[in-house]
Structure formats: structure tokens, C-alpha cells
Amino acid sequence: MISKDLSVEFLGVHFENPFLLSSSPVDNCYEMCAKAFDEGWGGVVFKTIGPKHFKINEVSPRFDELTKEGTPFVGFKNMEQIAEHSLEENLHDLRHLKDDYPNKVVIASIMGTNEEDWETLAQLVTEAGADMIEMNLSCPQMTSHEMGSDVGTNPELVKKYCAAVKRGSDLPMMAKMTPNITDMVPAAKASMAGGADGIATINTVKSVANIDLDRKVGLPIVNGKSSISGFSGKAVKPIALRFLQQLRTAAGLEQLPISGIGGIETWQDAAEFILMGATTLQVTTSVMQYGYRIVEDMKNGLMHYMEDQHVEHLSELIGVANKNIVPAEDLDRDYKVYPKIDWDKCIGCGRCYISCFDGAHQAITWDIKTRRPSIDTSKCVGCHLCNLVCPVGAITTGEVVMKPGTKGNPEDVQIESSRLTHPVQ
Amino acid sequence: MSTKYEKEAPSYTMTTVMEEAARCLLCHDAPCSKACPAGTDPARFIRSVRFRNLKGAAETIRENNAMGAICARVCPTEKYCELACSRTGIDCPIDIGGIQRFVTDYEEQEKMDILRKGDSNGLSIAIVGSGPAGLQTAATLLQKGYAVDIYEKNEKAGGYLRYGIPEYRLPDEIVDVEINRIVNLGAEIKYSVTIGKDVTMADLKADHDAVVVAVGASEAKMLPMFEGNPYVETAVDFLARVKEAKGDIDNIPASAVVVGGGDVAMDVATTLKRLDVKNVTDLVYEEFDEFKASKKELDATQKAGVTIVDGYVPTDVDGNTVTFKHRHLDSEMTIKTDLIILAVGQQVNTDNLGVDTDHGEVQHSGYKTDDEKVFFTGDIAQGDKTVVWAVRKGKEVAEEIDQALLGGNK
Incomplete structure (x- = not known):
């Protein structure tokens, strides 16, 4: 079994590996965190601890899933709020986790309703022995508008509360941002101005996942009604990566330490978040679906990836892809690439023909007798929708041509892509 | 050159192996992983496939079993891991052997070097x-x-x-x-x-x-009545001869009779069909409900077009003509054939x-x-x-x- 050093330094804290449970139902007591540590997680962001005066009262049932064809959990909707255990119980658990797992990182997620709450909670979790604080400024399903994402979309409040936490604690602190905002940069900058040392993002995306067609109510149904609440899982990964990219390319935030969150399930997802600027990685939805054991393949797969990339430390990979994602106006628009069909692989299903006609530029002709598609280069714009729908990987990138009136050598164009030039075999 | 003899069944592609792995229920305390005589952990390597960690899957297989790619192909999985598979409660078991074959092929394609020589102990x-x-x-x-x-x-x-x-x-x-x-x-x-x-x-x-x-x-058993008969070949000799010639053998008979009902007999009978022997008849001592061959091999043999007759034992042979009698019924048959292959065990x-x-x-x-x-x-x-x-x-x-x-x- 391969063995490589997966450790990272994040906000001055050493993590044996970057994989953390995010603040959520998956780590709401000592026993859960202990089992996760035993199975190999590097740390936990213990389920958000609120002020004593705020009482949690949850609905039942409280989850829903988005499916597509036979695939469950494409996305996951969750209505649970912050920790339902008492403040004393939570602090007790934090303390014992740190005692029993001194080499694991215990991060306390906290959420207050005012400056005093935030400062007090920061003090309490620091006294309990937490290694780091995460400010939950982003839960989208709180029953109070003084909490959660309603706060996180307001930069002034964000800054004020961050400063309050810093008054209450010297621990390194990250502010957890909501994606329910057009531009995350002002909120992130406000949190840094208030004293945050880094950013955790994304929290869940506000959603209505499904409607019960007979009862005309969103799911899950809570005594005849439902609510908007947070959506997570694989479906939100692209949204999360987009926010990481925008943060890491904003002026002044180029070196922003980020704990990446949003649909991480495999080592490939993890590697993507790291390449987009994350140092640590937080996971919930796939743990809810499959259990803590998923960390085994994430760790092992990431080690193999490091080996393949000739990398000794994950830090060498952080943010490496940020520079290659540029504004749309800066992309090279002088050429197009025609797709190429491998006749030996083609099984004659015609899906490329349908998609090209109905979704693109009617550039695939279909031989009704031989059941074979062919590319009409006079119409093809090189969009490669055909590549994406081909079920057998028979369509790859082919010839590069320069558009009329442009200069440049087609051979200099970089079209290599694991997806398009080497579709999965 | 007989390509029909050599041709292995197609393996999965990355897409289709993922579809098969997605059928796996990722059970708690997985029954499949308790069912392998060699200690293979299918639950672990299928989970790795599911989470796109093919190299990890290869490590799980190889570190346990130096014959991983071979077992993937020849193991009667329907008696072990696939018999235990929880998916059976929905439809049919996961094709564990097939996934193992895909993973070990990938291991070879990537030239992975998983097993490590231990520090020499001088022995x-x-x-x-x-x-x-x-x-x-x-x-x-x-x-x-x-x-x-x-x-x-x-x-x-x-x-x-x-x-x-x-x-x-x-x-x-x-x-x-x-x-x-x-x-x-x-x-x-x-x-x-x-x-x-x-x-x-x-x-x-x-x-x-x-x-x-x-x-x-490694040595074939012979039944006394067939000794010295020029029409008779043992399964061991026949399979070795065909394999060494990659199926390109001389004097392919028009018909053959196989005696025996184990996996070796199934291999012989199927090989004969793949060599385009028109009539292949396998006579088996056991009746179907007490068959020795694995279900998978038996099915493949029948699918190949072999006539399997159960419950018969050879009682007499005269050159290329063999007489069989049913063990329990009053029934007898005499077959004249070009080749008689004995697959009656090895010693x-x-x-x-x-x-x-x-x-x-x-x-x-x-x-x-x-x-x-x-x-x-x-x-x-x-x-x-x-x-x-x-x-x-x-x-x-x-x-x-x-x-x-x-x-x-x-």
C-alpha cells in the first residue's frame, strides 16, 4: 500500500491529512468524531455550537435528495440547524476529543446572535481546548434572521462579529462563507478585516429540491408544509470551485488560506479543490451517504496522484490551477477543433447525431443503412457536445483549424484534455 | 490459428465497470469479503473502484493475492463471494470476478509494482x-x-x-x-x-x-477399459496440446465424446466446440442435481452447444465405439465417435x-x-x-x- 505524507499546515495548525468532517450532522458528538478519527480523518469541525439562549428544535423528517436516472444523492437537501446538544455537553465533548486525540485537529464551529454571543462562545471553545475556530456565518436554514446566511451576506455584520470572536480568542479562525450571494469577495474581505485568518467555503446552497406532485408541497413535507433550505453534495461542486476561483483571484486575496467544501466524495474531487486553492477539505454529504470510510480512498487516491505528479507535499499543488482560469474575454477564440470519430469503437447508437441536431449545429450526418455518424466540417463549430454524449468514448478531439482571418499555427494550440482527447475507455 | 479458441470474453470499460460497481450496495460488514477462501476483500476493492481509486483497488487485490489477475478469470465466484452478495436480494450478484479482472488489467496497464521484497533474512x-x-x-x-x-x-x-x-x-x-x-x-x-x-x-x-x-x-487418471485405445486421449494431454498450439492443432475430429463432469470436462468440451468440432457429447456419471462442475462452467458449456448427458457410465468400448449405461435407469446408449477424451480426474x-x-x-x-x-x-x-x-x-x-x-x- 502506498504511503506518502499528506500533512498540511493551515492557519498555523498542523494537520496529518487535509480531510476534515465539516460542521454538520456527521460530527455532532464525541462518539462520532472519535470513530471518524479512528477511520483516518485528519480533523473535525465539530457541529456548530450556539449560544445558551438559542434553543434548537428540529423538524422531522429533515432531508431530501435529488436523483438523476439511477443515481441517488446527486444532491442533498438538509433542514437541520446547529448542534442540538447543550452547550455544556458540546464543550465537554470538545475537551475529551482533544484529550483522547491530541494529534487530530479539533475545530470548534460557533454561531452567535450578537457580538456578546460570539465573543463568549469563542472564549468557551478556546478554554475547552479547540485548536481552531470556524465562524458559521452561512447556515441557510436558521429559525432566526440574526443567525446564519442572513448574517454572512452582510459584510458589516461579518466584520463586526469576526472582531468579536478575535476579542474572545487568540486561536486561528476561519469564517465560513455562504454561496447564497452574487459575489463572495466583499464578505470574505470583511471577515479578514475583522480578523479572520482564513475562509471556509461553501456552505449549502438555498434550495427547493423536489415537489410532491399530489400534495403540492416541497420535500420533505413537515406536517403539510416545507421550507427553503441548504443543498449540498456532488451537484454543488462546480459552484464551490467557482467561488474558490473568485476568491483566490481577487486583488489582495491571492494567497487566501481556504478550507474547501462542496461535494467532495473522491480523491479526484479533493485534488480539484486543492488545485483551486484549498489547503484543507471538508466533507459531509458523501459521509452521510456512505460513512466515514470514504476517507480511505480519498487519502490513498491522493497519495497515488501525488506520486504520479512527482509531488512530495500537497502544498506544491495548492492553487496551481487558479492561474489557468481566466476571464472569458481572455480565451483564445481564433481556432476550432473538429471532433474525430473512431469507427472501431462506434456502436451505432446515434446519440451524437441527436444531440448535434437538437442541441448544436446539425453537423453530424447519419447513414441510416450503416448506422454510422460522420462529421460535416462545413457546419461543425467544434463544440464537442458529441464527445460528451457518446457512451463508448468513440469521439475525441481531432483536427485543429484556424478561423478565417486569424493568424497562428494549429500545431501550437493546446487541446490536450483528459476528458476530450482521452475519454474514459 | 484458431482465434475462436483464443478469444477471451471482453472486459469492462471504465464506463461499464463504474456501472457495475455502482450496483454494489457497499454493505456494512460485507458478506462477500467473508466468503473468499483466499481472503480477498471485494467490498474494499469495489468501494475503491466506486470512488475512482483504481490504484488503491489494485493494491487491495494484489497485496492479498499474488494470483489476482488469474483468480479474476478462473475462480468459481458463484460459490464464494458472489453467492454471499447482498445484491442478490434485489436482482443478481455483483460481477466481482469481472471487476477484479478490470482492476488487475489496469494494474498491468499502469505497470504498477505493488508487492515488495522483504529485507533478506538469509534463509x-x-x-x-x-x-x-x-x-x-x-x-x-x-x-x-x-x-x-x-x-x-x-x-x-x-x-x-x-x-x-x-x-x-x-x-x-x-x-x-x-x-x-x-x-x-x-x-x-x-x-x-x-x-x-x-x-x-x-x-x-x-x-x-x-x-x-x-x-x-498433474497426472491424468485412466479407466482400465480405455487403456491403449488409439481413439482415447486424457483431458490433461488434450488441454495441454491445444493450449500449446494456441488452438492450431491438426486433425480436428468431426465428433468427440467427453467422459466426466467436473470443471476440466467442461473445459475440454467447450474447447472442442471452439475448435469447431461439430458434435460434442459429454457423458457424466453424476446427475445434474449432484454435478461437480461449477454452475458458471456448466452454463458456458451448454451455451457453447455441447450435449451433456447426465447419469451415464461407460460400460464397454470397442475401438471408437463406446457404450454407456445409466446408473439407475434401464437405459443404454452406444456412440461411435472420432475422439474419446477422458476427464475422470487427476492424480x-x-x-x-x-x-x-x-x-x-x-x-x-x-x-x-x-x-x-x-x-x-x-x-x-x-x-x-x-x-x-x-x-x-x-x-x-x-x-x-x-x-x-x-x-x-x-
């Missing part, structure tokens, strides 16, 4: 026989730091893997790849040496710290090897003999006579040797 072991049990014994010992010499009586290594299992089920190339891994770990294979004839056990014992007798049941030959066998097996459990330097494993040890059991016995004898020589310590 040397001789293994007699390079079948699956001998090879697994070698792999386990090499990982523990022993030097290993394998003595093989034939020109090529692999035993029944090489000479018995047909090309379309187990390509020679796969056998080569698996053996090369063990050679790369440091095994020395000495070919065309018969222990007890060319080299004595005494010599082996003098040169090594222990000797493992891993000779399989071991442990002459001058210092191991006493009766009915092909040492009559006590474990892997030790009265001579503290001599161990045995494989077919002659108690337990099933399949590749997956050979792997298990190979690992177990290696542990026993390690215990005996070093108390299990490094």
Missing part, C-alpha cells in the same frame, strides 16, 4: 512445482525476506494454469505477467528439473533451509518427494511432514483443489514455514 526455501500454490508460496515468502528457488519439471512455469486452463479462459499472457511479478520479486525458477529424479530431495534439503512440495494433481505423483499421500492427499491437516525441513501445499494438502484454494494454501504454508524457522518474527 532460502526450495519449492517443488510452479503451479498456483507454489507461486503464491513463493510470493509470500519473498515478501517476508526469504530467498526462493522454484523447481519446475516442465519447460514453462504455471502448472495447470499454463497447461490446463484453456486460453479463452486464461490467456498465456496473463500467466506470464503474474509469474513475472514473482520473478521480479526475486524468485529463481529452474525449469525442466524433476525432483526425485534429476535432483534428490536430499540435495534440495542440503541446499535450502526448507523444502515445500507443491506438486499438483498426484509424490514419488521420492518425502511426502506420503493417499487418494491424492496427505492424510493429516496442516502443511508439515515428519521431516522438519519438508513442507507441502497445494492439491496434496487438504481442502479444495481450485486456484483460489491454492492461493490460500500457499499463504498458509508460507506462514507455517516462517513460524517454524523464525517463530514468525522478522
